[in-house]
Amino acid sequence: MSxxxxxxxxxxxxxxxxxxxxFFLNQEEEEDKGPAVARVYDSYLYSTELADITPSNLxxxxxxxxxxxxxxxxxxxxxxxYKAEFNLTEEQKQFEEQIEKYRNDLLKFAxxxxxxxxxxxxxxxxxxxxxxxxxxxxxxxxxxxxxRLRYLAVPLDAPDIDDLAQLFKSSKPEDRAELMDYALSYAxxxxxxxxxxxxxxxxxxxIPIRSYNQQDxxxxxxxxxxxxxxxxxxxxIRSYKIKNGVSPLIYVKGVIRSTLLNKRRLALIAELEKNxxxxxxxxxxxxxYP
Numbered sequence: 001m002s003x004x005x006x007x008x009x010x011x012x013x014x015x016x017x018x019x020x021x022x023f024f025l026n027q028e029e030e031e032d033k034g035p036a037v038a039r040v041y042d043s044y045l046y047s048t049e050l051a052d053i054t055p056s057n058l059x060x061x062x063x064x065x066x067x068x069x070x071x072x073x074x075x076x077x078x079x080x081x082y083k084a085e086f087n088l089t090e091e092q093k094q095f096e097e098q099i100e101k102y103r104n105d106l107l108k109f110a111x112x113x114x115x116x117x118x119x120x121x122x123x124x125x126x127x128x129x130x131x132x133x134x135x136x137x138x139x140x141x142x143x144x145x146x147x148r149l150r151y152l153a154v155p156l157d158a159p160d161i162d163d164l165a166q167l168f169k170s171s172k173p174e175d176r177a178e179l180m181d182y183a184l185s186y187a188x189x190x191x192x193x194x195x196x197x198x199x200x201x202x203x204x205x206x207i208p209i210r211s212y213n214q215q216d217x218x219x220x221x222x223x224x225x226x227x228x229x230x231x232x233x234x235x236x237i238r239s240y241k242i243k244n245g246v247s248p249l250i251y252v253k254g255v256i257r258s259t260l261l262n263k264r265r266l267a268l269i270a271e272l273e274k275n276x277x278x279x280x281x282x283x284x285x286x287x288x289y290p
Contacts, residue, residue: 038075146241154188165234168234218242
């Protein structure tokens, strides 16, 4: 006898000892459902339904608790539906129109999604992005200060820590190579190439600077050196742009690509709707009356 079925028999016995023998009055159920283990008015829960949803990796005690909780949830749901049927007026229970509308909306959405997916050209070239950017500069005003930088954070007990700032600032190829080796060995986080544009807020999450005037900080600081919580932070601000200016193209490239794809989607949908109407009119499947 399987573990699940044994648990169901145990729990069924408990139900019987608490006066729940009425759960088994409905013995005309389909044979493949097995015996009923719970009843709410004329609605029954069957042993096979519990066996299908009971996890196989539970202990005997946990399985009994799982089954009991499931039956309670099932019963509450059935009781709520029964009470709703009993207490709501016929007018309040008229959901056919909403259900039909919801079904129709789902059908339309699924059809449009398939139609667009089958036809959408997702190739967006850099010249197309640049052209859209140049013709819509007014849409790309910066709402925050942004910057590009190189940085690293190293534990204060790392070797040769006193020489690290000078090495970090050096532009000599051999020093850059040595710095990369050092960062790979000791740095907690680092990026020694120009990073993508980031907001000043993200910069503050990366490097624990304290500044009440972002623009003043950006204009006065090229190199940043901070010791905090056992780490030495070094950063070089390579470039920055102040809010209310125009966003760099690279900063909004993803937004432009999404915008162009959405325009193509809308164009395909408009084309479909137009063709549907014209075709239906031509075939006299759609008519209007004066």
